[in-house]
Amino acid sequence: MKAIYLVRFGKAEDAFEVREVPLPEPRDHEVRIKTEAFGLNFADISARNGKYRDCPPLPCVIGYDVVGRVDAVGSKVTNVKTGDRVAGLTRFGGYAEYVVTDSRVVVAIPEEMPLTFAGAIAVQYCTAYYSCMECVNVHEGDRVLVHAAAGGVGTALVQLLKHKGAVVFGTCSSEKKMEYLKTIGVDYPINYATSDYRVEVKRILGNEKLDMVFDSVGGKYVRDGIRLIGSGGKFVSYGASDLMNAGYFSKIRKALQFGFYHPASFLIKSKSLIGVSMLRIADHKPDLLQRCLQGVVALAKQGVITPAGGLEFSVEQLADAHRAVEERKTMGKVMVKW
Secondary structure, eight states, rough: OEEEEEEEOOOOHHHHEEEEOOOOOOTEEEEEEEEEEEOHHHHHHHHTTTTTTTTTTSSOOSSSSSEEEEEOOOTOSOOTTTOOEHHHESSSSOBEEEEEEEGEEEEETTSSOOOHHHHIIIIIIIHHHHHHHHOOOOOOEEEEEEEETTBHHHHHHHHHHHHTTTTEEEEEEOOOHHHHHHHTSEEEEEEESOOOOHHHHHHHHTTTOOEEEEEEEEEEEHHHHHHHHHEEEEEEEEOOHHHHTTTTHHHHHHHTOOOOOOOHHHHHHHEEEEEHHHHHHHHHHHHHHHHHHHHHHHHHHTSOOOOOOOOOEGGGGHHHHHHHHHTTTOOEEEEEHH
């Protein structure tokens, strides 16, 4: 079978090499998936640039999620069967024609589900589901800010939040993305490239405060977001893209911008700071991840969450796909097809 190896850090067109490797065999609790397509995530960009500490030593096969069909199952697998179309996490190894992964991080999906929607289930929709359905309890009328709302997780969060009846503020970086945010239900789209989102939020809310902030950027966005939430407010952090590709001294500066906090400050103001890493959930709480996967698919079947945005590339266009994600030109999920 073919696998795409990350062989050197740097530009996308120079970083990868296609190799022939043996077909992997699943163990008792694992499944083998014949890959239809693999997903691109910002972590892939960071790994390619040598900025992702979890990345295995080179040469390695990166990739966190795939859509495909179950090709073989271990003796103790019960949740999926051979022939099922599935979405799943791979915890590296996704850039390959076949992948083997724990069955508990895989879920069966409808045959007719569009590829970019299916590809968003394991990482983007599960991150959003865990963040706003497990970590917090969203109520009708809650005022919620979502950063990078046009991205994969952002899109998923907006759909889930609107299902819960929240009033959603969403930031993005272009007028095109502003129009996209309106189509997915964002009540107050904010272009942070032309406006200070903090000023806009305060202008719209007047003397009120936000109830929640969902953030994937990190740095000063954490510090500023905590200031924007009121008593009983919750700040959910599920990424730090602002740090990923920064240089050494810039990374120190940006890390300091997170701010310094003592538990007493949250206690006194009754605020919460919640961190989310779905990779750690997959590693240590796979049954919890399976619950999220099942919850997402159930909502998709009910029409609560629907396809929105997304791009498809061929394997031959892998470098183009990486550049599109790196330059923040994408909306929704990016998938690379074999």
